[in-house]
Amino acid sequence: MTEVLCFDVYGSTHNQHSVTDTLEAVTGLPSPIVQDMSEMWVEYQISYSMEVTLMRDYRSWWDLTTESLDYVLDYYGVNLTDTEYQRVMEAYKHLEPYEDLANFGQLRDAGHELYILSDGNQDMLTELAENTGFDEYLTGIVSVEDVEVFKPHPKAYENIENYTDRSLEDCTMVATHTFDVAGAQAAGMKTILVNRFNVPATRLSHTPDMVVDSYAELADHLSGE
Incomplete structure (x- = not known):
């Protein structure tokens, strides 16, 4: 049928974690730390999506993707240039x-x-x-x-x-x-x-x-x- x-x-x-090569390249951090960052990124994407649904405060997945990435970068004390940030987000478009x-x-x-x-x-x-x-x-x-x-x-x-x-x-x-x-x-x-x-x-x-x-x-x- x-x-x-x-x-x-x-x-x-x-695979959302296929961005780790790019993330590692722009941050210069060791692979295990970058993998942890990627895991946290996905965790917060999902968490944020459920939170905004419960709060009836919809925003797009792209917005949640950047907001959760911003949280992870802040958590790890990483500052990216605009060019580096765009490299990461461009990689997300080619998972x-x-x-x-x-x-x-x-x-x-x-x-x-x-x-x-x-x-x-x-x-x-x-x-x-x-x-x-x-x-x-x-x-x-x-x-x-x-x-x-x-x-x-x-x-x-x-x-x-x-x-x-x-x-x-x-x-x-x-x-x-x-x-x-x-x-x-x-x-x-x-x-x-x-x-x-x-x-x-x-x-x-x-x-x-x-x-x-x-x-x-x-x-x-x-x-x-």
């Missing part, structure tokens, strides 16, 4: 895919509809997809920018119904973050957890409909190979 597959991007299909994008081609060729369903704002997602070749495999790009709330708010997932003729219950969220999978399931979607980091099951009593280790495994399963 043809599936509507909705993919999270940041931390799921694309590396975790896996060979041919896996998504396999899913597309099997007849499935592939959407991005992400916290990122539309311009960011479109640019990243174009920069990395992901756009070749996509049916569409769905941003929470439309509804001005971030995941795991139900409206973030319900927005997919504005882009496809399927009901929410007939769409599947594919993500690596367990909170994303839990949120999608609570909203009414089917869910697939790409558990590449072998994390424990969520304690929120939401069990994914499928768990795979990679997009390659998912593609083989859904294309019948």
Whole structure:
């Protein structure tokens, strides 16, 4: 059966920590410290997104990305020039895919509809997809920018119904973050957890409909190979 597959991007299909080479180059700090900075950056992005949703104070993912980076730089006492800062943010527009994008081609060729369903704002997602070749495999790009709330708010997932003729219950969220999978399931979607980091099951009593280790495994399963 043809599936509507909705993919999270940041931390799921694309590696946010692929900016560490650039971050290390502009800061001159040792790799372990830069890795910790990157981890904190992602942590605060997600934390800020949930906080502004609860406060009903939406701002774009790009804004949260720069604000969380500013926090990390301040925390570590790092001052960047405008040029250095722009180098880091430019790297964020070219995040590396975790896996060979041919896996998504396999899913597309099997007849499935592939959407991005992400916290990122539309311009960011479109640019990243174009920069990395992901756009070749996509049916569409769905941003929470439309509804001005971030995941795991139900409206973030319900927005997919504005882009496809399927009901929410007939769409599947594919993500690596367990909170994303839990949120999608609570909203009414089917869910697939790409558990590449072998994390424990969520304690929120939401069990994914499928768990795979990679997009390659998912593609083989859904294309019948």
